[in-house]
Amino acid sequence: MADADNPTELIADMGRRARIAAAALARLPTLRKAAGLQAAAAALREAAPAILAANARDMAAGAARGLSGALLDRLRLDAARVAATADGVAAVAALADPVGMTIDRSARPNGLQLSRVRVPIGVIGIIYESRPNVTADAAALCVMAGNAAILRGGSEAAHSNRAIAAALAAGFAAAGLPGDAVQLVPTTDRAAVGAMLAAEGAIDLVVPRGGKSLVARVQAEARVPVLAHLDGINHVYVDASADPAMARAIVVNAKMRRTGICGAMETLLIDRAFAAPVDLVEALQEAGCEVRGDPLEASIGEIVIPADAADWDTEYLDAIASVALVDGVEGAMAHIARHGSHHTDAIVAEDAAVAERFLAEVDSAIVLWNASTQFADGGEFGLGAEIGIATGRLHARGPVALEGLTTYKWVGRGSGQVRS
Amino acid sequence: MADADNPTELIADMGRRARIAAAALARLPTLRKAAGLQAAAAALREAAPAILAANARDMAAGAARGLSGALLDRLRLDAARVAATADGVAAVAALADPVGMTIDRSARPNGLQLSRVRVPIGVIGIIYESRPNVTADAAALCVMAGNAAILRGGSEAAHSNRAIAAALAAGFAAAGLPGDAVQLVPTTDRAAVGAMLAAEGAIDLVVPRGGKSLVARVQAEARVPVLAHLDGINHVYVDASADPAMARAIVVNAKMRRTGICGAMETLLIDRAFAAPVDLVEALQEAGCEVRGDPLEASIGEIVIPADAADWDTEYLDAIASVALVDGVEGAMAHIARHGSHHTDAIVAEDAAVAERFLAEVDSAIVLWNASTQFADGGEFGLGAEIGIATGRLHARGPVALEGLTTYKWVGRGSGQVRS
Numbered sequence: 001m002a003d004a005d006n007p008t009e010l011i012a013d014m015g016r017r018a019r020i021a022a023a024a025l026a027r028l029p030t031l032r033k034a035a036g037l038q039a040a041a042a043a044l045r046e047a048a049p050a051i052l053a054a055n056a057r058d059m060a061a062g063a064a065r066g067l068s069g070a071l072l073d074r075l076r077l078d079a080a081r082v083a084a085t086a087d088g089v090a091a092v093a094a095l096a097d098p099v100g101m102t103i104d105r106s107a108r109p110n111g112l113q114l115s116r117v118r119v120p121i122g123v124i125g126i127i128y129e130s131r132p133n134v135t136a137d138a139a140a141l142c143v144m145a146g147n148a149a150i151l152r153g154g155s156e157a158a159h160s161n162r163a164i165a166a167a168l169a170a171g172f173a174a175a176g177l178p179g180d181a182v183q184l185v186p187t188t189d190r191a192a193v194g195a196m197l198a199a200e201g202a203i204d205l206v207v208p209r210g211g212k213s214l215v216a217r218v219q220a221e222a223r224v225p226v227l228a229h230l231d232g233i234n235h236v237y238v239d240a241s242a243d244p245a246m247a248r249a250i251v252v253n254a255k256m257r258r259t260g261i262c263g264a265m266e267t268l269l270i271d272r273a274f275a276a277p278v279d280l281v282e283a284l285q286e287a288g289c290e291v292r293g294d295p296l297e298a299s300i301g302e303i304v305i306p307a308d309a310a311d312w313d314t315e316y317l318d319a320i321a322s323v324a325l326v327d328g329v330e331g332a333m334a335h336i337a338r339h340g341s342h343h344t345d346a347i348v349a350e351d352a353a354v355a356e357r358f359l360a361e362v363d364s365a366i367v368l369w370n371a372s373t374q375f376a377d378g379g380e381f382g383l384g385a386e387i388g389i390a391t392g393r394l395h396a397r398g399p400v401a402l403e404g405l406t407t408y409k410w411v412g413r414g415s416g417q418v419r420s
Numbered sequence: 421m422a423d424a425d426n427p428t429e430l431i432a433d434m435g436r437r438a439r440i441a442a443a444a445l446a447r448l449p450t451l452r453k454a455a456g457l458q459a460a461a462a463a464l465r466e467a468a469p470a471i472l473a474a475n476a477r478d479m480a481a482g483a484a485r486g487l488s489g490a491l492l493d494r495l496r497l498d499a500a501r502v503a504a505t506a507d508g509v510a511a512v513a514a515l516a517d518p519v520g521m522t523i524d525r526s527a528r529p530n531g532l533q534l535s536r537v538r539v540p541i542g543v544i545g546i547i548y549e550s551r552p553n554v555t556a557d558a559a560a561l562c563v564m565a566g567n568a569a570i571l572r573g574g575s576e577a578a579h580s581n582r583a584i585a586a587a588l589a590a591g592f593a594a595a596g597l598p599g600d601a602v603q604l605v606p607t608t609d610r611a612a613v614g615a616m617l618a619a620e621g622a623i624d625l626v627v628p629r630g631g632k633s634l635v636a637r638v639q640a641e642a643r644v645p646v647l648a649h650l651d652g653i654n655h656v657y658v659d660a661s662a663d664p665a666m667a668r669a670i671v672v673n674a675k676m677r678r679t680g681i682c683g684a685m686e687t688l689l690i691d692r693a694f695a696a697p698v699d700l701v702e703a704l705q706e707a708g709c710e711v712r713g714d715p716l717e718a719s720i721g722e723i724v725i726p727a728d729a730a731d732w733d734t735e736y737l738d739a740i741a742s743v744a745l746v747d748g749v750e751g752a753m754a755h756i757a758r759h760g761s762h763h764t765d766a767i768v769a770e771d772a773a774v775a776e777r778f779l780a781e782v783d784s785a786i787v788l789w790n791a792s793t794q795f796a797d798g799g800e801f802g803l804g805a806e807i808g809i810a811t812g813r814l815h816a817r818g819p820v821a822l823e824g825l826t827t828y829k830w831v832g833r834g835s836g837q838v839r840s
Contacts, residue, residue, distance in 0.1 A: 413791075
């Protein structure tokens with residue numbers, strides 16, 4: 001064990017052990033990994049009393065430190081949350097294993113048989129905040145995709161995270177998985193985060209899971225690749241051809257089903273030729289949403305709160321929406337290109353040609369036609385779970401689950417071919 | 421036009437114009453992009469006298485500055501090289517267009533139709549050294565994949581690059597492609613490279629093409645994602661079950677066909693149980709290769725030059741090979757795990773079980789069975805061309821061509837679905 005007081009040495013040592021574990025995990029057949037996750041799920045259920053006791057210590061310390069109610073809620077575990085966490089781990093065990101999957105194959109004229117085969121990425125660092133369930137969620141996804149994980153949770157959840165990680169380790173050990181498959185950084189020293197972000201060669205990918213300031217710090221400092229989730233300034237564009245009832249239902253759901261998630265609509269764009277713009281604004285207001293817009297708009301100006309320029313670039317994550325009238329799909333796409341964050345944008349339209357244009361041309365990780373932006377979620381996309389929603393352009397975009405935690409290699413089978 | 425004396429402002433301005441061009445390129449149908457490349461190829465052929473005149477200026481300046489013969493050879497263009505460059509651009513026009521390709525699709529239980537569709541990455545920066553043909557090669561690949569390119573070539577090729585870029589621009593303009601689809605950085609100030617590497621948000625991906633020091637600088641400084649090609653410390657492992665004649669042919673070809681390319685073998689690993697290790701060493705020596713190994717090895721010790729510890733970690737890129745005897749495939753894989761660079765490694769074996777184990781467990785971008793490592797090449801892999809060979813783990817690995825210059829988005833088609 002390296003000196004925990006020297007974060008660089010600590011992370012380097014954890015990285016070396018993770019690399020050895022990753023090599024072993026990469027070779028494990030699906031059933032062995034699944035058995036490990038099932039054992040970990042059972043261990044989590046068995047350890048529920050210990051996990052809840054550890055969580056109570058974190059909660060007491062958090063309350064004493066004056067953490068906000070929202071933060072304490074994220075930190076809080078109860079029997080149902082521990083059971084749901086265990087169920088989540090077991091559910092990952094049932095997902096299709098991407099490792100070993102052939103992406104494509106070809107036969108070259110010289111007889112060389114080429115294929116691209118999915119392989120694990122290697123060592124994945126997860127940096128997260130107060131939710132202790134991430135310890136189990138992230139570990140399960142990493143391991144099922146054949147990767148070793150180095151987890152660094154928030155200091156306020158230190159006892160909870162340790163108890164959960166201990167249960168996972170017990171389950172993995174019982175099923176014969178490598179002991180270092182999942183390692184929890186044993187210090188809450190913030191310098192350990194810096195050491196992870198600088199660990200080129202030791203950590204292959206860092207996934208930050210948390211609020212904007214965490215993600216921003218990770219992106220600013222990282223020397224290792226980052227799978228990041230930035231803002232979700234998401235738009236719903238209601239075309240003149242939209243069915244008014246469908247538009248109303250989608251707009252209200254996209255904004256108000258849950259206002260704090262990254263898939264929530266922040267800006268409503270209404271075609272000037274749409275028949276019932278007032279209905280959409282009033283539907284939002286009736287659902288409890290504050291609606292901000294241009295007071296000089298003839299149709300909706302009198303019922304909205306005046307918007308200022310910053311509103312079009314704001315991710316409210318709250319019961320607030322901005323609304324703008326635009327000139328058709330061209331106007332909508334221009335607005336989205338200028339103000340969007342390339343996360344999730346939707347069109348409501350009956351005109352298929354207009355919708356297909358929107359789907360083709362809007363440059364976002366997720367584009368939707370006649371569906372709510374709140375579907376931006378790995379579970380809803382059939383991925384079974386998600387490590388996060390990626391808003392970068394490379395490697396993986398949108399909801400990322402097991403496949404996004406793999407890469408590929410080229411495999412060539414020949415019969416003595418030499419290159420001329 | 422921004423102030424060319426302020427590199428940050430210059431690159432920011434080029435980035436803004438590239439972003440607009442990229443949006444237009446992303447929408448262009450395949451035939452329009454192909455027509456643009458064909459027109460660019462024609463323009464290159466037509467401009468050959470001007471390009472050769474510009475190149476003569478670079479060559480004269482280079483000779484006056486005392487550039488090495490190897491560097492001057494890389495810089496030199498002649499009529500045949502210009503014609504080959506034009507042919508290369510035309511060949512890219514004939515490749516399958518990845519943009520718009522559906523990767524996979526699914527129907528969710530609620531009726532939402534999901535698909536993942538390939539889209540361009542956006543704005544790609546290419547940083548290269550003295551070979552002026554990269555200007556055309558890289559531009560063609562970027563544009564065919566729907567991306568705008570910002571090119572920064574070596575100062576010693578400045579006139580050649582300008583002449584080639586002017587021809588490309590003329591061809592693109594004649595075919596109606598965006599004027600800023602390909603921009604050549606108009607200054608050879610090294611600070612422009614730094615500005616490109618810092619251009620987060622303006623440049624989506626940087627591809628360095630050149631020697632180790634260039635790639636190392638790009639990787640050390642870059643704040644934007646890099647598709648990098650590092651060392652190719654490639655191994656050929658000859659198993660006890662190998663056909664001796666096949667082993668000899670592959671080993672000699674892997675090392676000696678061209679010693680200076682990244683796919684060349686650097687280390688030969690011979691199973692202690694292989695019948696004819698001396699034959700392999702002598703075959704290399706007869707082909708003009710210096711062979712370094714352990715002088716204490718009973719079989720080959722007397723015919724090799726003593727190796728030191730650094731040899732196992734050295735990419736010679738020359739007519740030198742290191743050779744080690746290992747204990748079967750396990751020993752070979754342990755050596756590769758310790759000393760390899762995850763580029764290309766091959767096994768020669770008749771025993772399929774041993775070979776499949778090597779293919780599955782060796783963690784390299786390319787693993788080959790009974791074929792020469794010199795096949796590590798986009799053309800040989802049927803990709804038609806390559807922007808480079810990626811040795812990183814994310815996004816793309818091995819030879820990267822058009823597909824590696826794209827990403828994807830999720831497209832959902834619904835019928836009014838809202839999330840419950």
